[in-house]
Amino acid sequence: MSVELRILKYLKENPGATPRLIADALGLPLSQVRIALNRLRDSGHVVRVPGEGYYARVADSTSLEEAETESSVELKKQKDGLSFDIEKLREEVSHLVARVNKLEKEVKEIKVALEALTKVGQEVRPRSLLEQDLNEDRTVKELKSRKIMKLSEVIAIAKKPIDEYVKAGLVVVVSDLAVDSEFYKNFSSKFPIKKLEVSKLSYEERELMNAMIKEGIVYLHCGREYRLTS
Numbered sequence: 001m002s003v004e005l006r007i008l009k010y011l012k013e014n015p016g017a018t019p020r021l022i023a024d025a026l027g028l029p030l031s032q033v034r035i036a037l038n039r040l041r042d043s044g045h046v047v048r049v050p051g052e053g054y055y056a057r058v059a060d061s062t063s064l065e066e067a068e069t070e071s072s073v074e075l076k077k078q079k080d081g082l083s084f085d086i087e088k089l090r091e092e093v094s095h096l097v098a099r100v101n102k103l104e105k106e107v108k109e110i111k112v113a114l115e116a117l118t119k120v121g122q123e124v125r126p127r128s129l130l131e132q133d134l135n136e137d138r139t140v141k142e143l144k145s146r147k148i149m150k151l152s153e154v155i156a157i158a159k160k161p162i163d164e165y166v167k168a169g170l171v172v173v174v175s176d177l178a179v180d181s182e183f184y185k186n187f188s189s190k191f192p193i194k195k196l197e198v199s200k201l202s203y204e205e206r207e208l209m210n211a212m213i214k215e216g217i218v219y220l221h222c223g224r225e226y227r228l229t230s
Contacts, residue, residue: 003036004026008045011056018053131194140170147204148184175211184208191218192225 007022019037023030024203032195037054040046046054139158143149151173157160162178164172172184187205198206209226223228 003032004040004045007033007036008040008056009208011046013053015055016049016053021053029156104114140165143171143178143180144178144182148177148179148208174208174217175214177208177211178210188228192221192227194225195220195223198226 006026010022010025011017019030019033023033037046042056046056048054080226116204120158139154143154162171162173166173170181172179189210209218217229219224219229
């Protein structure tokens with residue numbers, strides 16, 4: 001029951017009551033009672049007699065009760081409709097969750113199958129004659145020993161185009177350097193590297209890092225440490 005209707009019913013039983021009496025009788029703050037009385041007076045449900053108090057208009061109080069009852073019925077209808085919509089949404093969400101779970105299971109099965117196929121392919125794939133030949137290449141042996149060389153120097157002594165060494169996974173080209181692939185992989189695993197620790201790196205590592213910075217592979221983060229861009 002609203003505050004206005006409680007006050008209206010009280011005034012029907014206690015005509016001429018003042019805001020203070022109403023507040024004390026109903027256990028409401030005086031300010032709330034005054035606001036409710038102003039609303040009731042504006043809507044024509046109560047009248048104020050100077051020097052006395054407030055009086056309820058019987059016919060108007062009945063209409064207020066009917067309006068509040070109608071409002072309660074409408075609110076219940078809305079609540080019932082909302083409950084139906086919520087239940088429908090729950091069913092749809094449940095259906096979507098079941099579909100997502102099914103898709104995730106299928107994706108995992110496909111992933112496992114692909115990994116198995118890849119593993120089998122790697123086991124049965126023979127090393128190409130090119131890779132065997134390149135591993136015995138004097139250029140590759142020299143690069144493995146020195147870790148890094150000037151690209152122009154490698155091109156000058158290489159028996160094959162530099163692209164073939166790269167495709168075989170033996171050489172990584174960074175800026176103007178040719179780098180042994182294992183050395184490059186091991187050095188990359190050290191990142192992030194604090195700026196203060198750069199001086200502790202070997203000469204080859206510092207040269208490689210400078211080339212990586214030049215190529216945009218490495219950047220200085222917040223002036224404190226070097227990080228890989230990807």
